[in-house]
Amino acid sequence: VRRDDRWMRFHDGELDAEGEAAVRDELRRDSRARAQVEALRRIGDLVREAHQTAPPDLTEQILARVATSNPMRGLPSRTGRGRRVVKPALGLGALALAAAVALLVAEQRREVRPDSDDLLAYDLTPAMPSVSAVALYEAVQTGVSIQSVDFGPTPGAIFMVSGAEQETMVVWTLEDTNDKG
Amino acid sequence: MAVNSGDGKASNRVAREADSEVDRELIERAKSGDQNAFRKLVERHNRRAFVLALALVRDDEDAREIVQEAFIRVHRGLPQFHGGSSFFTWLYRIVHNLSIDFIRRPARRELDADLLREPEEAPGDWSLELPEGNPLDGIQRSELQQRIRAALEELPPYHRGVIVMRELYGMSYEEMAESMGVSKGTIMSRLFHARKKLQKSLASCYEEAFGVKAPEEDQA
Numbered sequence: 001v002r003r004d005d006r007w008m009r010f011h012d013g014e015l016d017a018e019g020e021a022a023v024r025d026e027l028r029r030d031s032r033a034r035a036q037v038e039a040l041r042r043i044g045d046l047v048r049e050a051h052q053t054a055p056p057d058l059t060e061q062i063l064a065r066v067a068t069s070n071p072m073r074g075l076p077s078r079t080g081r082g083r084r085v086v087k088p089a090l091g092l093g094a095l096a097l098a099a100a101v102a103l104l105v106a107e108q109r110r111e112v113r114p115d116s117d118d119l120l121a122y123d124l125t126p127a128m129p130s131v132s133a134v135a136l137y138e139a140v141q142t143g144v145s146i147q148s149v150d151f152g153p154t155p156g157a158i159f160m161v162s163g164a165e166q167e168t169m170v171v172w173t174l175e176d177t178n179d180k181g
Numbered sequence: 182m183a184v185n186s187g188d189g190k191a192s193n194r195v196a197r198e199a200d201s202e203v204d205r206e207l208i209e210r211a212k213s214g215d216q217n218a219f220r221k222l223v224e225r226h227n228r229r230a231f232v233l234a235l236a237l238v239r240d241d242e243d244a245r246e247i248v249q250e251a252f253i254r255v256h257r258g259l260p261q262f263h264g265g266s267s268f269f270t271w272l273y274r275i276v277h278n279l280s281i282d283f284i285r286r287p288a289r290r291e292l293d294a295d296l297l298r299e300p301e302e303a304p305g306d307w308s309l310e311l312p313e314g315n316p317l318d319g320i321q322r323s324e325l326q327q328r329i330r331a332a333l334e335e336l337p338p339y340h341r342g343v344i345v346m347r348e349l350y351g352m353s354y355e356e357m358a359e360s361m362g363v364s365k366g367t368i369m370s371r372l373f374h375a376r377k378k379l380q381k382s383l384a385s386c387y388e389e390a391f392g393v394k395a396p397e398e399d400q401a
Contacts, residue, residue: 008373012347014354043379046329047348055228055235058245062223062252069253 007033011040197267197351200225204268212259219259223252226269229350230276236341237280239334247283251275266359269350273360277342284338325383332382340375347372 003026009015010023026033204225210218227248234244234251254275262271333341342361346352354372358365 004373005369008369008376012354012372039380040376043376044348046325046383047333047344047379050326050329050333051232051345051349055231056245057224058227058231058248059220059223061245062227062249063220065249066219066253066256 003033004036007036008040011037011044197269201267201269205264208259208262208264208268212262219256222255222268226272227252229269230272232349233273233342233345234276234280236333236345237277237338238283239338243283247276247279251279267356270352270356270359273346273352274362277361280338328383329379332379335382336375336378340371340378343368343371344375344379 006015006019006023010020015023023033023037027037204222207218207222207225211222230248230251231244234247235241238244238247251272255272262268333344336344339361343357346357346360352360354365354368357368357372361368
């Protein structure tokens with residue numbers, strides 16, 4: 001085994017105990033051996049210093065690619081097994097939620113009795129797109145027709161009050177359903 | 182210890198063995214369907230796989246593509262992985278093979294064909310040729326860094342590969358041989374010549390780089 005080969009293997013921790021002891025002994029006696037081993041160490045240090053910039057974390061991209069490239073094959077999915085149980089539960093939950101919303105809407109319709117004839121036509125059907133009061137006001141100002149208004153769980157109504165020169169929109173909501181205004 | 186944040190010291194075999202143990206456990210869990218375990222494997226190894234791919238193909242986007250493809254293959258191959266080799270050795274072999282295939286593509290061939298052609302080294306050519314010339318005084322560390330980066334860029338892919346595996350990941354000759362699909366002797370030869378080239382590229386600032394005067398040529 002040539003000396004340089006031995007020094008490199010020593011530096012890389014690839015020698016057995018006997019070989020390592022022999023090189024250590026050589027290092028004590030031979031300045032050239034010391035210089036060479038030191039040079040190997042410094043090269044390693046410089047290479048590591050040159051790679052100090054943290055590489056990007058590709059975890060999310062990789063998992064996304066794995067999911068799209070291999071949707072049906074590969075590892076059995078524990079979450080997939082869970083999904084079979086979760087799906088019916090979600091369906092039942094959605095059904096219960098729909099029933100609760102329908103009850104709430106019916107309740108709101110009973111409670112809201114605006115007196116003004118200028119009341120805008122509105123429908124609290126939950127499936128329709130909701131419009132916030134501010135957006136509604138802006139829409140009225142710009143002449144956009146309103147299809148529905150959703151006040152959420154709070155009962156409310158929209159009035160257009162006629163003035164001398166212009167109409168003013170009034171948005172009326174109840175913070176507390178016990179307070180009937 | 183997260184593999185991605187390893188200290189990169191040359192002799193970190195013990196730490197790597199502990200990492201391999203963690204990997205084995207994660208693989209078993211992943212094989213039984215634990216997606217979170219697979220995510221952990223990706224988290225632990227993707228950055229290192231990226232550095233290796235980048236060292237080989239020298240393009241950030243290409244390296245990202247290669248790493249993603251490598252993990253897709255890992256995911257598909259996990260049920261067949263029986264732990265005969267360590268996970269990272271397996272992963273790095275996939276990354277290495279994909280990178281080499283990528284370099285051999287027609288669009289890249291003109292650029293890198295010569296770099297892939299490994300020159301036949303004379304057997305036993307192990308005399309460490311030391312840089313000659315006078316070391317320049319006062320070379321700044323940043324300059325040294327630039328030089329080493331430039332020198333790394335100049336290396337052919339198979340030399341950059343062993344340098345990264347050895348100096349950054351502390352992989353053994355055996356592990357590198359397994360990852361690159363070559364013999365241990367080839368790994369030693371590549372490593373020797375890669376280091377020699379790096380040393381030569383720093384010849385003009387040898388003392389600054391290595392902290393010692395350039396040793397005389399070994400005639401033994």
